Amino acid sequence: MSKTSITSQGNAIRTDSLRSVIALACAESRHLLHVLYALQRQFLHISDAALREVAAYLDIPISQVDAVVEFYSFLHKSPRGRFDIMFSNCTSCGDPELLRLLCQRLDVVEGESRADGLVSIDQTSCIGMCDHGAALLVNGTPIAHLDAGMIERIAILIETERPLADWPAELFVVTGNIRRAGLLLNDGLAAGDGLRAMLACGATGTLGEVIQSGLRGRGGAGFSTGMKWQFCREERGRARYVVCNADEGEPGTFKDRVLLHSHADAVFEGMTICAAVIGAKQGFLYLRGEYRYLLPQLQMVLVRRREMGLLGTGILGKIGFDFDIEIAVGAGAYICGEESALIESLENKRGIPRNRPPFPVTHGYLGQPTVVNNVETFAAAAHIALRGSAWFRKSGTDESAGSKILSVSGDCAKPGIYEYPFGVSIRQVLDDCGAQDVQAVQIGGPAGTLIGNAEFDRRLCFEDLSTGGSIMVFGEKRDLLAVIRNFAHFFAHESCGFCTPCRVGTTLLRKRLSKIAAGRGTQYDLDEMKRLAALVKHRSHCGLGQTASNPVLDAMHRFPHIFEQRLAQSDFEPYFDLDAALEEARQVTHRNDAAAHLE
Amino acid sequence: MNEDAKMVTPNTINIDGQDIPFTAGQTIMDAAFAAGVYIPHLCHRPGLTPHGSCKLCTVDIRNRIAASSPSDRRTQTKFTVDADSRSVSACTTPAAAGQQISSNTPALNEVRKTITQMLFIEGNHLCPSCEKSGDCTLQAVAYHLGMLDGHFPQFFPRREVDASHPTVMLDRDRCILCELCVRASREVDGKNVFAIAGRGIDAHLIVNSPSGTLEDSGLETGDMAVHICPVGAILIKEHGYEVPIGRRTFDLHHVGEAGLEKVVLAKARHHDE
Numbered sequence: 051m052s053k054t055s056i057t058s059q060g061n062a063i064r065t066d067s068l069r070s071v072i073a074l075a076c077a078e079s080r081h082l083l084h085v086l087y088a089l090q091r092q093f094l095h096i097s098d099a100a101l102r103e104v105a106a107y108l109d110i111p112i113s114q115v116d117a118v119v120e121f122y123s124f125l126h127k128s129p130r131g132r133f134d135i136m137f138s139n140c141t142s143c144g145d146p147e148l149l150r151l152l153c154q155r156l157d158v159v160e161g162e163s164r165a166d167g168l169v170s171i172d173q174t175s176c177i178g179m180c181d182h183g184a185a186l187l188v189n190g191t192p193i194a195h196l197d198a199g200m201i202e203r204i205a206i207l208i209e210t211e212r213p214l215a216d217w218p219a220e221l222f223v224v225t226g227n228i229r230r231a232g233l234l235l236n237d238g239l240a241a242g243d244g245l246r247a248m249l250a251c252g253a254t255g256t257l258g259e260v261i262q263s264g265l266r267g268r269g270g271a272g273f274s275t276g277m278k279w280q281f282c283r284e285e286r287g288r289a290r291y292v293v294c295n296a297d298e299g300e301p302g303t304f305k306d307r308v309l310l311h312s313h314a315d316a317v318f319e320g321m322t323i324c325a326a327v328i329g330a331k332q333g334f335l336y337l338r339g340e341y342r343y344l345l346p347q348l349q350m351v352l353v354r355r356r357e358m359g360l361l362g363t364g365i366l367g368k369i370g371f372d373f374d375i376e377i378a379v380g381a382g383a384y385i386c387g388e389e390s391a392l393i394e395s396l397e398n399k400r401g402i403p404r405n406r407p408p409f410p411v412t413h414g415y416l417g418q419p420t421v422v423n424n425v426e427t428f429a430a431a432a433h434i435a436l437r438g439s440a441w442f443r444k445s446g447t448d449e450s451a452g453s454k455i456l457s458v459s460g461d462c463a464k465p466g467i468y469e470y471p472f473g474v475s476i477r478q479v480l481d482d483c484g485a486q487d488v489q490a491v492q493i494g495g496p497a498g499t500l501i502g503n504a505e506f507d508r509r510l511c512f513e514d515l516s517t518g519g520s521i522m523v524f525g526e527k528r529d530l531l532a533v534i535r536n537f538a539h540f541f542a543h544e545s546c547g548f549c550t551p552c553r554v555g556t557t558l559l560r561k562r563l564s565k566i567a568a569g570r571g572t573q574y575d576l577d578e579m580k581r582l583a584a585l586v587k588h589r590s591h592c593g594l595g596q597t598a599s600n601p602v603l604d605a606m607h608r609f610p611h612i613f614e615q616r617l618a619q620s621d622f623e624p625y626f627d628l629d630a631a632l633e634e635a636r637q638v639t640h641r642n643d644a645a646a647h648l649e
Numbered sequence: 650m651n652e653d654a655k656m657v658t659p660n661t662i663n664i665d666g667q668d669i670p671f672t673a674g675q676t677i678m679d680a681a682f683a684a685g686v687y688i689p690h691l692c693h694r695p696g697l698t699p700h701g702s703c704k705l706c707t708v709d710i711r712n713r714i715a716a717s718s719p720s721d722r723r724t725q726t727k728f729t730v731d732a733d734s735r736s737v738s739a740c741t742t743p744a745a746a747g748q749q750i751s752s753n754t755p756a757l758n759e760v761r762k763t764i765t766q767m768l769f770i771e772g773n774h775l776c777p778s779c780e781k782s783g784d785c786t787l788q789a790v791a792y793h794l795g796m797l798d799g800h801f802p803q804f805f806p807r808r809e810v811d812a813s814h815p816t817v818m819l820d821r822d823r824c825i826l827c828e829l830c831v832r833a834s835r836e837v838d839g840k841n842v843f844a845i846a847g848r849g850i851d852a853h854l855i856v857n858s859p860s861g862t863l864e865d866s867g868l869e870t871g872d873m874a875v876h877i878c879p880v881g882a883i884l885i886k887e888h889g890y891e892v893p894i895g896r897r898t899f900d901l902h903h904v905g906e907a908g909l910e911k912v913v914l915a916k917a918r919h920h921d922e
Contacts, residue, residue, distance in 0.1 A: 113844035113857030120846040547852030554767035
């Protein structure tokens with residue numbers, strides 16, 4: 051950047067170009083994250099001037115724009131490289147060694163932009179490519195199957211400044227990896243089939259079918275979908291809204307990626323059926339920022355559905371059946387998968403979970419009754435509208451009707467999508483995915499449950515082990531403590547910061563684990579960690595904090611040896627490491643000889 | 650309080666064995682406050698929208714309907730301490746007839762002490778050099794809970810001081826993110842001067858102005874937002890140590906006394922002086 055003094059003329063030009071980007075973005079959508087994304091893409095960051103212009107254009111406080119920019123991981127206040135790389139740090143689709151290699155190869159300090167502005171490299175939470183090996187996002191587009199050779203190719207493409215559009219297409223191939231199709235994935239559903247069945251049966255009749263089917267929320271919490279729709283339908287409001295939660299952020303989960311890629315019609319159809327049932331005119335699909343690459347084709351599906359009369363005014367010729375769907379794209383915040391935080395994000399705010407009650411079903415988007423359901427839930431609802439509740443109930447267990455689409459990843463031969471009737475045993479899943487010498491399985495992602503081989507006969511269903519879809523397999527050779535540390539880091543990074551127990555507690559857990567991993571922990575540290583984990587779990591504001599210490603508690607309960615074998619042979623080790631504290635002085639003085647160390 | 654409404658709905662909740670009446674629309678905190686029962690809190694102030702972020706007012710409710718909220722994942726694992734009780738914030742949870750609430754118990758006060766320690770160590774709280782010492786609710790709550798140390802290692806964050814305003818000083822080192830100033834400015838002053846930005850442990854107080862500093866924010870000395878800070882993050886300039894240590898609010902009053910808010914707000918003219 052030049053050092054010439056900024057003239058008022060220069061300022062005016064800059065302001066004009068900011069305003070034109072903002073105006074263009076707003077013509078597409080006035081959602082704040084969309085406008086900020088457009089600015090970030092054009093100017094590689096959101097400058098203070100941009101903050102002021104956006105606030106003025108959208109007529110919202112500057113502090114609100116600022117707060118949002120600083121909340122979401124994909125938005126930046128200082129310039130990123132022209133090639134901005136976000137390397138997944140998930141245990142399934144990340145690889146710290148390859149990240150280091152790329153940083154080294156391109157001479158980039160992790161987390162910073164290179165001085166010439168060409169490239170920046172940073173870590174990001176799971177990007178949902180867990181069935182594709184190590185993966186990264188370059189300017190938002192995923193590249194998977196990374197290895198040392200791929201890293202070299204990418205480094206060359208960046209150094210030769212080849213525009214991303216000209217990179218070889220095979221780099222960007224993402225496949226569905228559907229290994230086992232079941233009730234939903236086997237069931238052909240042509241666009242409009244579910245809607246026609248719904249109209250034939252009537253909205254009330256269809257609601258009855260959805261209730262009868264026993265369909266429960268596929269995000270993991272498992273609330274009755276039909277009851278949620280009914281509560282919303284009965285609630286008085288100026289308007290009602292349908293929101294599809296496609297903010298699939300739980301590490302190890304990628305089934306929504308595949309559903310949105312290959313079964314988007316079923317998802318949109320389910321949303322439209324819900325709209326008819328509750329009387330909504332407007333729907334939103336909240337797509338996680340990591341899946342932005344799916345946006346063009348999702349928009350195409352929406353356009354096609356409007357052309358087919360499946361969205362818009364007078365759907366399928368029925369007067370008064372008006373409904374349309376807008377796609378809002380997130381910007382790197384796991385917490386926005388929490389339904390009320392998602393709604394806050396839709397309302398151009400930071401993704402802070404609301405106090406409940408009231409629940410979204412009575413006070414949701416813009417304070418109006420709102421149904422928020424998972425991608426898979428809407429897809430299942432569309433199939434139920436067509437096939438009926440009895441068809442659905444034939445699969446699964448008493449309390450968990452139907453099927454569950456699993457994202458299986460980690461140490462197994464065949465990672466991918468597996469659809470089973472509810473009630474399937476963990477052992478069955480492990481056999482099918484070719485997992486051998488399994489040490490542990492993380493069910494439902496870091497927020498879920500970690501089990502060992504004594505429990506592989508447990509079943510996947512709401513009565514036993516519930517999951518939003520993530521199944522992560524850890525073989526005998528895995529350093530399980532490193533996995534737990536990875537999860538602790540994840541929660542500390544993704545905590546929204548609203549409530550004290552989660553904001554401070556997740557960071558304290560992360561630090562305590564580091565101390566133990568470094569061989570400086572004692573029994574005292576284990577006791578402390580247990581006490582802290584219980585407090586975070588029971589006293590946090592929302593589901594994130596309430597589950598953040600699950601990996602620590604599960605591991606301490608089922609795999610105590612991974613901690614105990616690292617303990618120092620003393621009653622107490624202080625947190626403060628005198629020798630480590632001298633590191634800054636060593637760096638400043640360029641010394642690393644024996645005399646510069648205490649030991 | 651509307652006395653008529655009280656007559657119409659003679660409902661009660663029970664806190665630590667004591668029956669406490671409530672009226673429709675009241676939270677557990679409202680009902681406790683009206684009955685003179687102290688539930689420790691930092692981010693709550695009667696008259697402002699309840700927030701529920703500090704979690705000091707955490708209480709346990711027993712004997713609620715077994716089915717908890719659908720997103721309450723605590724019930725899904727074996728580590729649930731007691732399936733018959735659930736933890737809520739008293740300041741945001743509506744009072745409901747028959748609630749059996751634990752509040753002033755050794756276990757809950759231990760939880761509160763730990764949360765208070767968390768608030769101390771995540772910021773830079775150096776009481777002896779802070780003008781707010783003795784008038785600081787965080788400090789008073791810490792004494793009330795018997796907190797003798799920070800327990801956890803200090804985070805020592807680097808936070809910005811904003812001294813740009815002619816009469817008001819913002820020292821973020823002491824901010825506990827309670828958002829009382831955010832709400833007071835928005836709901837009482839009608840100005841919207843403050844907001845929280847960032848995420849997780851990096852969350853911090855920001856100022857809603859073109860420069861991002863207080864000088865062009867429209868904040869005035871008389872604003873409630875200036876006086877409501879429970880700690881020493883927002884201070885009025887040129888009014889240091891007018892009330893000597895030993896004669897300050899919490900030297901003379903227990904933090905649980907009712908009506909202290911007024912005392913704290915009118916600090917410069919101490920009502921006992």
